Amino acid sequence: xxxxxxxxxxxxxxxxxxxxxxxxxxxxxxxxxxxxxxxxxxxxxxxxxxxxxxxxxxxxxxxxxxxxxxxxxxxxxxxxxxxxxxxxxxxxxxxxxxxxxxxxxxxxxxxxxxxxxxxxxxxxxxxxxxxxxxxxxxxxxxxxxxxxxxxxxxxxxxxxxxxxxxxxxxxxxxxxxxxxxxxxxxxxxxxxxxxxxxxxxxxxxxxxxxxxxxxxxxxxxxxxxxxxxxxxxxxxxxxxxxxxxxxxxxxxxxxxxxxxxxxxxxxxxxxxxxxxxxxxxxxxxxxxxxxxxxxxxxxxxxxxxxxxxxxxxxxxxxxxxxxxxxxxxxxxxxxxxxxxxxxxxxxxxxxxxxxxxxxxxxxxxxxxxxxxxxxxxxxxxxxxxxxxxxxxxxxxxxxxxxxxxxxxxxxxxxxxxxxxxxxxxxxxxxxxxxxxxxxxxxxxxxxxxxxxxxxxxxxxxxxxxxxxxxxxxxxxxxxxxxxxxxxxxxx
DNA sequence: CGGGTTTGACCCGCGC
DNA sequence: GCGCGGGTCAAACCCG
Numbered sequence: 436x437x438x439x440x441x442x443x444x445x446x447x448x449x450x451x452x453x454x455x456x457x458x459x460x461x462x463x464x465x466x467x468x469x470x471x472x473x474x475x476x477x478x479x480x481x482x483x484x485x486x487x488x489x490x491x492x493x494x495x496x497x498x499x500x501x502x503x504x505x506x507x508x509x510x511x512x513x514x515x516x517x518x519x520x521x522x523x524x525x526x527x528x529x530x531x532x533x534x535x536x537x538x539x540x541x542x543x544x545x546x547x548x549x550x551x552x553x554x555x556x557x558x559x560x561x562x563x564x565x566x567x568x569x570x571x572x573x574x575x576x577x578x579x580x581x582x583x584x585x586x587x588x589x590x591x592x593x594x595x596x597x598x599x600x601x602x603x604x605x606x607x608x609x610x611x612x613x614x615x616x617x618x619x620x621x622x623x624x625x626x627x628x629x630x631x632x633x634x635x636x637x638x639x640x641x642x643x644x645x646x647x648x649x650x651x652x653x654x655x656x657x658x659x660x661x662x663x664x665x666x667x668x669x670x671x672x673x674x675x676x677x678x679x680x681x682x683x684x685x686x687x688x689x690x691x692x693x694x695x696x697x698x699x700x701x702x703x704x705x706x707x708x709x710x711x712x713x714x715x716x717x718x719x720x721x722x723x724x725x726x727x728x729x730x731x732x733x734x735x736x737x738x739x740x741x742x743x744x745x746x747x748x749x750x751x752x753x754x755x756x757x758x759x760x761x762x763x764x765x766x767x768x769x770x771x772x773x774x775x776x777x778x779x780x781x782x783x784x785x786x787x788x789x790x791x792x793x794x795x796x797x798x799x800x801x802x803x804x805x806x807x808x809x810x811x812x813x814x815x816x817x818x819x820x821x822x823x824x825x826x827x828x829x830x831x832x833x834x835x836x837x838x839x840x841x842x843x844x845x846x847x848x849x850x851x852x853x854x855x856x857x858x859x860x861x862x863x864x865x866x867x868x869x870x871x872x873x874x875x876x877x878x879x880x881x882x883x884x885x886x887x888x889x890x891x892x893x894x895x896x897x898x899x900x901x902x903x904x905x906x907x908x909x910x911x912x913x914x915x916x917x918x919x920x921x922x923x924x925x926x
Numbered sequence: 927c928g929g930g931t932t933t934g935a936c937c938c939g940c941g942c
Numbered sequence: 943g944c945g946c947g948g949g950t951c952a953a954a955c956c957c958g
Binding site: 703704706708709715717729731 | 947948949950951952
Binding site for chain 2: 701702703704705706721
């Protein structure tokens, strides 16, 4: 299932596309200027009928010079023919210029309508968001009281199902697709998160319902977890595109047969998937009874050194520190993905385009066409990402660590208020015991941490990096991030 | 002996 | 309705 999907998602051409988008906003601009210059060319040639001196006018000049030359020859040869030819060329030029002008007008109109629509959408979403913010404020204060100390615990308090995020913050996050960095930042502001947290704390039944619902929908075939569809559920499904739980797929190079991620898993099945000689293994989280989280592990058909781990669901129990980092990464990714699950395919495409404009976005790819909405964090691309990273050094001043390599932790792009804050100490100060558990994935990819951070950055908030320090206060434990639906570490 | 793995059977959704 | 493929179950088996 996931193989063709992953193939599609992480195929190099997509990365090329990312490169195109990410590295060449200036290039795009440049092209735009070229177009404008060409337009100007037509204007100049027609209105002034002179010979522009700029080389960018070469094309049109050539034509004019040729006509001049031929007109000179015409005097000695067939003058009438040349005259006719000249007039024909001139009329053709006029036609082209007219057509060009029309096209430009159309383009202007389209751009204008797009901008207007974008503004209207933004206003509408802001209106929708207002009551939520008010609600969130009250909840936020309440939530702080019950927040346990410790980053990990804080993270775990927010058992924020990606699906929950989807249901409650659809509009919020969808705004982030409008290439609006400012709005993007708002999607991760506290209110919605506190709401989510409260949903779990103050209304456990309700949130459990949501959790169970999403679980039963994604793993509906499970007899143990399957719940009869109430009319409410059906109605919910009818109101929107069928509610599907996001999947987060992590591609990492590892010779190990299994990437341990800090959680305890029990294998409950193995099956040969079509199109892949490697079997797919099914695991269920056994850290807590009834934990709905499952994962699938399969090697990539093309590159068997690549281990594809697909997570689905959210843990309903506290996670060990070792498990929180990737958990928050993937849950954030899932939340981001699910926030767009109700969008049109076009929106999904735009979303991809949006991400592709972000450094490291080559590692995060989306798929709305898959049976389940899936986001893939391709950690096998880390080296390329690092090159990309360096390429963007001019645009995004990057601090390098002592080794001279890119150091994403503490990087401007690596916003603590965006990222699971527990990630910072985890990434920066890995206890030796944990380091020892680092698996072949890391061994084969020393930039794993940076790649992971890059993936996170690409998902949750890089656009904000450009605006610098809009939110300098670090939230101790980014509660806005949905709680880890997954965990990922190595051993 | 308890917990995890293996593996064939079964269920379910989907496309034809 | 049928076949196919993905996902899950559960009995048998393995292992510390």
